[in-house]
Amino acid sequence: MNIKPIKSEQDYQEALNRLEVIFDAQKNSVEGDEFEVLSILIEKYEDEHFPIGLPDPIEAIKFRMEQMGYNQQDLAKMVGLKSRASEILNRKRKLSLEMIRLLHEGLKIPTEVLVQAY
Incomplete structure (x- = not known):
């Protein structure tokens, strides 16, 4: 050796x-x-x-939703409103601290991914 x-x-x-x-x-x-x-x-x-950076928060949400078989209505149940879910997925609304907590718990996405700027 x-x-x-x-x-x-x-x-x-x-x-x-x-x-x-x-x-x-x-x-x-x-x-x-x-x-x-x-x-x-x-x-x-x-x-x-060859460092690998963290994924984009919105792409991580979309990917995890796809993995779990979730749709926009499922996301709306987590964040409160269907319009809010749409705004998040279309990058028109920033994630609040409460949304980050809910998405972390519901989708099991690490908080360090969700708190990044996008």
Whole structure:
């Protein structure tokens, strides 16, 4: 096991190639331990070099509604009025703190996604 920090794109590619070779390693084996450590190093490198931002709040609402089979009327039940739901989905109304709380509870969308500017 020759593990080192991932500092460059070449190191990253080598780590990915090695990870592919030992992908099916048994847990608690030498290769299994190597797989676990390499995975952590790769994740750290990717977080630093390929960050993924939070999704747009309205797109997150639409996506979650689709996942749950909800329509605009279901959203209206959460936020109070059908017109308010329409305004939210069409970006004509900003989310209030109370709406964020209700959407977080009802759609299980993280509050850090809903509080962003859009």
